[in-house]
């Protein structure tokens with residue numbers, strides 16, 4: 001893949017984009033290797049902005065087939081998500097976006113947990129997911145799921161079998177595609193004249209304001225705002241009709257859309273747009289982001305360097321997708337980071353490619369403890385703090401890089 005600094009075209013509108021940030025290069029997130037030395041390629045993590053359609057996009061996108069056919073991320077079955085699904089369903093019901101007669105389709109439906117919960121409130125549910133291993137789990141759960149990438153041919157196949165849909169859901173998958181218009185054209189085929197699209201995604205505004213640079217990795221090809229989502233929908237003859245805040249994944253947003261001119265547009269849309277437009281004046285929000293990430297980098301590296309030069313041992317906690325970007329941006333590898341602790345059996349024993357850091361269990365830490373842990377799974381901060389005494393020896397230093405630099409001694 002070639003890296004061009006100038007004249008890079010926007011993937012949505014072909015205008016010339018400009019660079020916002022370059023976080024270095026990283027192997028694709030969630031790709032672990034069995035043995036150090038296995039060959040692996042790194043790709044640039046550069047984010048560009050398009051002044052024309054306002055989209056924020058990753059410059060180098062990888063092939064979706066490669067990224068998602070054997071996907072390992074599975075939606076966890078946890079209370080906080082069950083509550084979140086209730087909130088989503090409530091929002092859909094109280095605004096009359098669904099009824100007990102609604103026929104619903106979810107794209108990227110993963111293991112079917114959301115559809116299972118929705119199925120009690122509507123007439124029918126169906127899922128589509130490209131990962132055969134995960135679609136099987138959904139089918140076993142009783143949620144009918146087709147193994148496919150969703151696009152126009154897939155949507156025609158579903159329409160022929162099942163008819164049109166009243167609600168099409170795309171949760172936390174929309175930014176994972178380099179050509180969102182392909183998904184929207186598929187939705188256009190299958191959505192009833194008064195049907196609703198619900199897209200839930202990480203919201204670029206808190207990501208930028210909080211300096212969450214580790215949200216930037218190869219699966220995240222676009223960073224959505226209300227403004228750029230509204231432009232994208234409008235170009236494909238849809239209206240953005242409503243927006244709502246969602247607390248999952250550290251600040252997400254729900255977008256509701258319908259065929260153009262069919263549904264009333266909620267006042268919330270204009271209010272979000274005007275707040276956002278203020279933040280983007282003279283690149284205010286991008287400057288804030290760059291300042292914040294520079295300061296995080298300085299603080300974290302000076303703390304780690306200080307410990308290292310005092311002969312303290314270092315490791316990290318959380319073999320997450322975000323960890324790939326964290327290691328890339330901070331320039332860390334196995335010369336400083338002894339290992340990375342994780343609780344997932346599918347990752348333990350493997351290595352981060354390029355950085356050569358081994359993934360180990362919490363048990364491993366007890367036998368071979370270190371003095372300082374960089375918490376790469378910082379989004380579970382409260383959970384990690386509360387269980388820290390049962391995992392780590394007293395005096396272990398936990399370094400949380402985000403959302404604000406914090407040191408916690410066990």
Ligand SMILES: [Zn+2]
Nearest residue numbers: 010013050053
């Ligand atoms: Zn554009």
